[in-house]
Amino acid sequence: MTTEIRDQSAEGAGLGREDFAIVLDNVKKSFDVKGRKAPVRALRGVYASIERGTMIAIKGDSGSGKTTLLQMMGALDTPTSGSVIVNGKDLSELSEESLTRYRAKTVGFVFQSFNLIPNLSALENVELAMEALNVPKSQRRIKSAELLRAVGMEDRMDHKPSKLSGGEQQRVAIARALANDPSIILADEPTGNLDTKTGKAIIELLRQLRKERGKTVLIVTHSNRAAKACDKMITIKDGILASEQKRTMIDHERGLKSTMREVLEVSGKVISKMFDADYTDFEAIANADENDLARILGDKGLARKIMTRAGNVQDEIDSEDDSDEDDEGKEEGDGQSG
């Protein structure tokens, strides 16, 4: 199963972009925030290829950019740069009208706070999604009832959201997401407002959708339990995929080591030149010809500083030697007297 990150991306696997449900190609998103000079970088270059019919968990801490990523995939927002390619089509190349149709037809959303229209019944909420595509009223009604039955809400169809529990509302939201038979379900924290048991049931329902209807399901979640129920998990951290971040870290580390090597090499050369000129101990450095040392180090100020420091250190050593000798003399004297 081919999912996620750069080295396993479409090209890496020898597949074309059209072979995947979703391909994210260096997706970046920045926001201007009031009171901050620099824009907030919510996504810092995300690469991923998501195979059709898989159920993927996008996991990460609050503010890591996972909801933003989901919104890019659902065309609810546009990336600052990079491409979101869904079923082979680059969303940035679609007209506003095509994007509207894409939202209605290709993706179905499930939100953490359900986002049902409060003065419409469960049935009407599901119908609403079909109204966007001008589905005739009679068909809307039949299909909505069918979907609500499929999510176990057949007895609560005429209830308004305020009369439904959280779990029931989320089931209605899932039915609504399925209304126009989209190939991709994007669920943003679908269990976030639910207790563990209900959350588990909702995840099971989404799994069932993937299995029975062949939907590609992406779930943004904090929950390890929900993530584990998915086929794959993408972890996002500070706006990039964790695996991507690790790669960056290694790059930085490699860079640092190489620089360190260069430093050591230069230092070694300097030290070797100093040894060649018999500057082998502090005393020799302290008493060195300043111009000669400056020539070796390439800096007269540095030469003077090193000579002063070396002199100080030598003085310390000398004074310690003197006190050692005194102590020895004392011990001898004491021995003699004792």
Add this chain to the structure above:
Amino acid sequence: MSLVSRGIRNLFRNKARTAVVTLIVGFAIAIYLSASMVSSSISTNMFKLSASLDTTITIRSAGTSDFGMMGQSRGTMNESILPQIWSVSHVSTVDPIISEMENDQSSSTSGPGFARGNMVQGMDPSQPIFLTFGGTPTISSGRSLTSSDTEAYVAVIGEDYANTTGLSVGSTISLNGSALTVVGVYTSGTQFGDRTIIIPYETAKAVYNLSGMNTVYVTVESVGSMDQAVLDLKSVLGSSYDVAALSSSTGDRAGQMQSSIDATVSSSNFGKWASLLTAGAVMAFVMVLVIRERTKEIGIMKALGFKDSKIASQFVIESIALALIGFAVGVIIAQVGAPYFASMFIGSSSTTSATNTNGPSGRLMAPTLNFDTSLSSGLVASSLLLAVVLGVVGSLYPIITALRLKPAEALRHDH
């Protein structure tokens, strides 16, 4: 559920707010309707009113009067000034008049009338007879003067005069030595006027041996043109002539009435536009609130793939429905409270001046302004259209602003 029914159902999501808004909009529309009724009534009455007001200007030789009273002479004016008078704008009639006293030495008539003095008025016989003293003469026996009487020695006499002198149709009277046949007797209901002897203008010239008239009565098109016409006539005729409104008090009253009417019209117009503006502002404010509250809902609809035009339509329908309920409330309030609202604009001063315009000339009638406070279908239809426009305009700005948001931004919106 259709777009329309959803839009209307949304109105009842916050029943208290909808009730308050429809009441405010209803009152504003009621004021608009009432102000429109007042304006339209005033316009209807204006014509009657203007027609009934005395718009007569008198022209005499400088320093003279009609009757040579108070030591003044009855100056005679040359008829050559008549074309000059006609040349002035807004002049609608020009009546040269000869006024003489019947109790001259030469008059042979005697009796009580002699002692009091009776006026002889020479006028164009083709015109309906009128009295310079006021009152509206109607023929009680015989006939009036006609265009065929231009140079005839005929007279129409007042009933009072006929009674005191024993004259009747067919009798002969002698004026300045000339015999004239009485062809008609008139009555005007005023004793003063019923003693005048009306004879044809040319006959008067011949009888009194005059070369022209001693007064020209000029009427202008409307009260509003009076002042300008007086100024223009003065400028055309020069200082040898006195040009004045027939009665200064009539002029004053007419002016007062005009300014009163102007004030009423402008206050009702102000009320009309202020109420419309209020209704518009309330609608816009409420729609800003509604749309701000439901921005997240707009985000949901966008996420579900609704076109912006469909989302906008839902909110515009909601706004129009709100305005239409306001309109219905407004019509009911206006129907019940129209007289009260009308009195707000008309006030008492203008009605008073409108009903007390009896001038001394008698050419003034006493018009009463009747304000029609029933709603015309045209007015209802126009305010219905206005309500729809209010609904559309009130919702357009907030919905356009909300639709500019990306779906993700709208979804993040918490009111």
